[in-house]
Amino acid sequence: MAGHSAQLDAKTLWGGKESPFQTSYGKLMMWFFLVSDALTFSGLLIAYGFTRHDAQDAWPIGEETFNSMPFLGHGYPLLYVALMTFILIVSSVTMVLAVEAGHRMDRKGVTKWMIATIIGGFFFLGSQAWEWSHFIHGSEFGKIELADGSVAIVKGHFGELESFQVLEAGKEHKAGAIIKDDLMHQYQHAAEKGHLEAGKIHLADGSVAKINKAHDHDMKLIIKKSGKTYKVGGKEITGKEAEKLYYEALYSGEENRVIYGANMKQNEYGPQQYAQFFFFITGFHGFHVFSGVIINIIILLGVLSGTYHKRGHYEMVEKTGLYWHFVDLVWVFVFTFFYLL
Amino acid sequence: MERDDLIEYSLHGHHDEATGKSIRQKIYKVTLLLTVITVIEVLIGASIKQSSDWWSTVKVLFILLTLLKAGYIVMVFMHLGDERKYLRNVILIPYFIFVLYLIFIALWEGTAVGTVWDKMFP
Numbered sequence: 001m002a003g004h005s006a007q008l009d010a011k012t013l014w015g016g017k018e019s020p021f022q023t024s025y026g027k028l029m030m031w032f033f034l035v036s037d038a039l040t041f042s043g044l045l046i047a048y049g050f051t052r053h054d055a056q057d058a059w060p061i062g063e064e065t066f067n068s069m070p071f072l073g074h075g076y077p078l079l080y081v082a083l084m085t086f087i088l089i090v091s092s093v094t095m096v097l098a099v100e101a102g103h104r105m106d107r108k109g110v111t112k113w114m115i116a117t118i119i120g121g122f123f124f125l126g127s128q129a130w131e132w133s134h135f136i137h138g139s140e141f142g143k144i145e146l147a148d149g150s151v152a153i154v155k156g157h158f159g160e161l162e163s164f165q166v167l168e169a170g171k172e173h174k175a176g177a178i179i180k181d182d183l184m185h186q187y188q189h190a191a192e193k194g195h196l197e198a199g200k201i202h203l204a205d206g207s208v209a210k211i212n213k214a215h216d217h218d219m220k221l222i223i224k225k226s227g228k229t230y231k232v233g234g235k236e237i238t239g240k241e242a243e244k245l246y247y248e249a250l251y252s253g254e255e256n257r258v259i260y261g262a263n264m265k266q267n268e269y270g271p272q273q274y275a276q277f278f279f280f281i282t283g284f285h286g287f288h289v290f291s292g293v294i295i296n297i298i299i300l301l302g303v304l305s306g307t308y309h310k311r312g313h314y315e316m317v318e319k320t321g322l323y324w325h326f327v328d329l330v331w332v333f334v335f336t337f338f339y340l341l
Numbered sequence: 342m343e344r345d346d347l348i349e350y351s352l353h354g355h356h357d358e359a360t361g362k363s364i365r366q367k368i369y370k371v372t373l374l375l376t377v378i379t380v381i382e383v384l385i386g387a388s389i390k391q392s393s394d395w396w397s398t399v400k401v402l403f404i405l406l407t408l409l410k411a412g413y414i415v416m417v418f419m420h421l422g423d424e425r426k427y428l429r430n431v432i433l434i435p436y437f438i439f440v441l442y443l444i445f446i447a448l449w450e451g452t453a454v455g456t457v458w459d460k461m462f463p
Contacts, residue, residue, distance in 0.1 A: 017347060021428040024350045031428070035436050042440045050447045054455040061391055082383040086376060093372045096418045097365065103354045104361050233392065315351040318420075325418045329411055335379075336407040340386045341400055 030319045034326045037288075041330050044284065045337050048277045058224045058232045060270035062339040064153065068134055074157075081339045084127045085331065088289075091120025092328040095296075099321045102314025107303065110317055114300045117324065121293035128286045135278065138261025142188070143224070143268035144249045145257045150227025152237070153268065154246060159214035161187055167200070170207025179209065187211070194255040198247075219243050224270060278338070285334055288327050295320050371417045378406050 021028055052059050063077035070080075094116040101109030141154035161183040169175045179186075186203060187196075195202040201209050221237040223230045230237065237245065249257050259268045267275035299320045308314045356364070382403060389399050416422035421429055 019348070019350060020425075021431070022350055022353070022425050023428060027350075028428070031432050035432055038436060039439055042443060046440075046443050046447045050451045050454075053448075053451040054458055063387055077387045078383050079387075082379060085379050089372065089375050089379070092414070092418055093368060096368055099420075100361055100364050100368070103356050104358060105355070313349075313351040313354065315354065318354065322419055325414055328418075329414045332407055332410050332414065336382070336403055340382060340403050 024315060026319055027315065027322070030322050034322060037326065038330075041281075041285075041333070044277075044281050045333060048281065048337065051273050051277065055271045055273065058270065060153075060224075060274055062341070064155070064222065065269050066131075066339060070130060074139075078339060080127070080131065081335060084124060084131070085335050087120055087123050087127065088328050088331050091117050091124065092325050094120060095321045095324045099314075099318050102308070102317045105309070105314070107306070107309050110303050110314055111300070114296060114303060114317070118293055118296050118300065121289060121296065121324075124289055125286065125293065128282065128289070132279075132282070135275075136261050136263070138259075138268050140184070141219075141246070142191070142258045142260040144221075144246055146221075146227060146230060146245050146249050147252075148227035148229040150223050150230040151225035152221040152223050152230070152245075154219065154221055154242075156219035156242075157217040159216045162212040162214065164201060164203070164209035164211060166203075166207050166209045168208040170203060170205035172205035173203065173207040173209070179203075188260050191250055191258045192256065192260065194253045194257065197251050197253055216243060219246065221245060281334060281338065285327070285330055288330065292320075292324050292327050295323065367417065371413050375410055375413060378410055382406055 019028075062081075066081055067077040068074050068080065069076045094113045098110050098113035098117060101113060139154070140158035141156070143151060143153050145151050164179040164183065164186070166173045166175055166177040166179065173179065187201065190196050190201050190203070196211075199211055201211050203209060219238065219242040221230075221242045223232050223234060223237075226232050259266055261268060262275040262278070264276065264279070266272060269275065299316055302308055302316060303314070308316055385399055385402070389395055393399075421432065
């Protein structure tokens with residue numbers, strides 16, 4: 001073999017000097033990591049689509065499930081998630097501006113835009129915490145199993161609980177006492193246990209109280225699982241008929257006729273897998289955002305201490321920027337497949 | 342052994358103020374575009390019901406708009422559009438091969454599982 005090597009011309013050989021991609025090692029590895037992470041998220045979203053495709057019960061619809069705004073209440077379909085999307089896009093923009101400033105060796109600019117990006121990240125995390133809390137606690141009406149065996153979600157304005165007036169004394173409350181604290185919590189707990197009957201509530205201490213409650217308005221039942229009479233996709237049940245069916249079921253005295261919110265076992269929005277996918281996909285994404293914010297803070301400290309300026313380039317900012325944009329990119333897909341479709 | 346002949350690619354990203362200005366303008370344009378697309382998506386999502394005849398068209402539209410948004414994020418914000426062609430291909434081609442296969446197999450198997458469900462619990 002030695003004879004062959006003598007014929008090779010050293011000048012035309014690739015000496016490992018020049019990268020075929022003309023990028024630094026670190027940036028290339030960040031890209032490879034992102035490809036593998038993108039495949040993970042693709043796998044999750046495709047699994048979500050698969051489950052949704054062969055789920056037998058009607059799948060929850062984004063605009064019905066997510067229609068609340070902080071401080072404003074219900075009736076704002078998708079507005080909150082749209083706001084979250086916008087926050088994340090804006091923080092992605094401030095990140096790319098930080099990268100651009102880094103290319104001009106503008107240390108002040110990098111600092112300014114990195115701080116803006118971190119603030120945007122915290123805003124997004126806060127929004128997601130609110131969203132989770134809202135998802136877990138659920139709506140005021142909950143999901144109800146009607147007398148014919150169909151299951152419906154309920155829309156409309158829940159008449160406020162004013163007080164419980166104790167009729168029969170229990171261990172804690174005396175007859176005639178008026179309870180004004182923590183009404184909703186006790187009401188929902190009793191409803192799940194089947195401890196409600198026409199206008200009365202059996203409290204945890206064994207007392208029975210009359211429920212003073214304002215009237216509900218614009219109640220609407222949307223069937224999510226067909227029963228004998230009511231079918232999925234059938235006519236909407238509204239007004240007096242809806243109220244009659246809802247309270248008939250609520251006052252039936254049976255356990256688990258109504259479900260509020262979501263946990264790992266059951267949820268008020270639809271099939272069990274729905275909440276599990278919600279927790280896992282948005283949680284996994286939220287974890288990425290969280291680690292992104294931490295990494296951004298570490299890089300900001302590097303910028304402030306002048307490490308990168310001394311090094312002669314701000315490529316570390318560019319590399320974390322890639323990760324941060326990726327988090328935004330994933331959210332764009334989560335937004336479409338989880339909330340819009 | 343330290344090599345002094347290696348190229349420091351990290352320095353290639355540097356540019357002057359004039360180039361920076363045009364890059365920033367491009368960034369602002371893309372921001373506006375992404376925001377407008379998101380607003381359109383939410384308006385359509387809130388106004389067209391899933392029971393509507395238009396829904397299947399809307400679904401395709403949503404996916405196309407999402408891919409458009411993703412394209413702008415990857416090509417402009419992540420600068421993949423400015424990288425070398427080889428780098429772009431080495432990132433995108435393997436990803437798309439795997440994902441298209443995964444989507445294909447999920448749809449194929451999903452239909453099979455759906456048929457079984459329907460037969461067992463009609």
